[in-house]
Amino acid sequence: MRHLLFMAVLSALLGIVPQPEKVEEMKGNFRIAGATFNCEMSLDRESQNLISEFADRLAMISDRTVSFAPSPTLRSNAASGLLKGVCFLLDKDKISGEYSLEVTPKYVLVFASDFYGFTYALQTIRQLLPPAIYGTSPAPGEKWVLPCCKITDKPRFAYRGLLLDCSRHFFKVEEIYRILEIMNVYKLNRFHWHLSDDQGWRIEIKKYPMLTVAGAYRSGTQIGRERGSSDGIGYGGFYTREEIRSVVAYARKLGITIIPEIDLPGHMQAALAAYPELGCSGGPYRVRTGWGVSDQVLCPGKEETFAFIEGVMDEICDLFPSEYIHIGGDECPKTEWEKCPDCQARIAALGLTSHNGVSKEQRLQNYVTERVQKYLASKGRRIIGWDEILEGELAEGATVMSWRGTAGGIKAAAAGFDVIMSPNIYCYFDHSQSTELSKEPLGPTQNPKRAIPLEKIYSFEPLLNMEAGATSHVLGVQANLWTEYIAEPSHLEYMLLPRLLALSEVQWCNKEVRDYDRFRAEVAGHQSAILNIMGYTFRPVD
Ligand code: ACM
Ligand code: ZN
Helix, strand or coil, X not given: CHHHHHHHHHHHHHCCCCCCCEEEEEEEEXXXXXXXXXXXXXXXXXXXXXXXXXXXXXXXXXXXXXXXXXXXXXXXXXXXXXXXXXXXXXXXXXXXXXXXXXXXXXXXXXXECCHHHHHHHHHHHHHHCCHHHHCCCCCCCCCCEEEEEEEEECCCCCEEEEXXXXXXXXXXXXXXXXXXXXXXXXXXXXXXXXXXXXXXXXXXXXXXXXXXXXXXXXXXXXXXXXXXXXXXXXXXXXXXXXXXXXXXXXXXXXXXXXXXXXXXXXXXXXXXXXXXHHECCCCCCCCCCCCCCCCCCECCCCHHHHHHHHHHHHHHXXXXXXXXXXXXXXXXXXXXXXXXXXXXXXXXXXXXXXXXXXXXXXXXXXXXXXXXXXXXXXXXXXXXEEHHHHCCCCCCCCEEEECCCCHHHHHHXXXXXXXXXXXXXXXXXXXXXXXXXXXXXXXXXXXXXXXXXXXXXXXXXXXXXXXXXXXXXXXXXXXXXXXXXXXXXXXXXXXXXXXXXXXXXXXXXXXXXXXXXXXXXXXXXXXXXXXXXXXXXXXXXX
16 A cells, blocks of 8 residues: 555656556666667667657757667667667557666666557657747756656546538638647547538538639627627638648647548538538528528438538548548438428338338438448548437448437447547637636637536546446547637637646546546646647636
């Protein structure tokens, strides 16, 4: 007991977020400035580049020469205890993302099985160094040493995501890079990019140019929480194909997969403004200026709607190498489908009926989901959908993103479907970080109970109330940054930070390792210094 307590105190001193699985601190230091970096010859090119870039950065910031070279004798040196410098070796027994790190006065030894493991090992090393390592100016006066320690570490969940809504407000590529960079620091690995919604279509599609000519711009934006209001100021923007490709490539270097979302068949009013023939009534439609859910949705009664979806998905698959494509599926009102002769003819032709509390129009949405799922499967891709896709019949191979609490996720996992937990009561970062709403930026609700302070997101246990046999279906956890009330990058960062750090411990750490007091102290200290030097806007810890 005493020993355990001692270890806990020591690990707290290292100040790493997310807290590694096992940390043991020893006496002494390793001088890293001026060190040689070596790796096994057999390390893949991407891992070698990663190490080389880290060595370059350390050289620049510490203002000392740091060399890097693959070494043919590294493994035999390791076996005979002749290591020197910072050494990176392969250990094929480790799972993806797992690493070990040993720091002694003579050498630093890193083992991992893949690029992700080396990425996380280097992030941990970075957190053990002075915060200046996160900056851009030389800081030769800092103490460029690593404390002697032994760390073994691996992620609890394989999917560690963050959603950014770029439809309600548009964020330039430079800001996307900053979000990816901070995700990288805290070992997140999935960026869910919400690229289309009622209030703006944000991705260039060659086959459907009007999506960005007309669908990317609205005539104004709702003022505050006042429904029906508009500031009358034209607003919009979109990402070109070149920009998308550079974001995807940049994310890849940081070990982050981008999962694009094209939300369908609801949340499509901006696309309808561009191509009104895809709606039930034929329009005209305009890009929505206010928040809330539009009744105007895609018409699945018409074949051309599916041709449109497939044409868009062809280009999405071309731009995004991700195995998963998010197809939305949330909040699709059925009022238009109930009135639409084409939709009703489709329902009749398919023999869909209302039964077991599921309407025939909900079953028509199942048909849409299944058709898109099959189409994407034919291209080697898998779908993720919001938990509404559970209503009725769930398409084979679909992964459910549980946002209306965790019940949908629990049900889907029990039925053998993969699940990502993103319950709105814990994971919606557009909600206030304090129950004192008047002291915080305007958000989506006036109910202080809906606030998500740092401690609340930290307390989220993704596997609570889940049967033991179902837990392996929980791929991971995601927070969602919806942007109805967030127009500026500094506000965006303020909502994200430091809650992203708490999220990272929910995603990465085993329950036993999580400790809010330790975490809070680290955020208030070393982690705030990191965020400051990287120039992020963040909410100070209470
Ligand atoms: C959602 O918040 N409509 C997924
Ligand atoms: Zn219709």
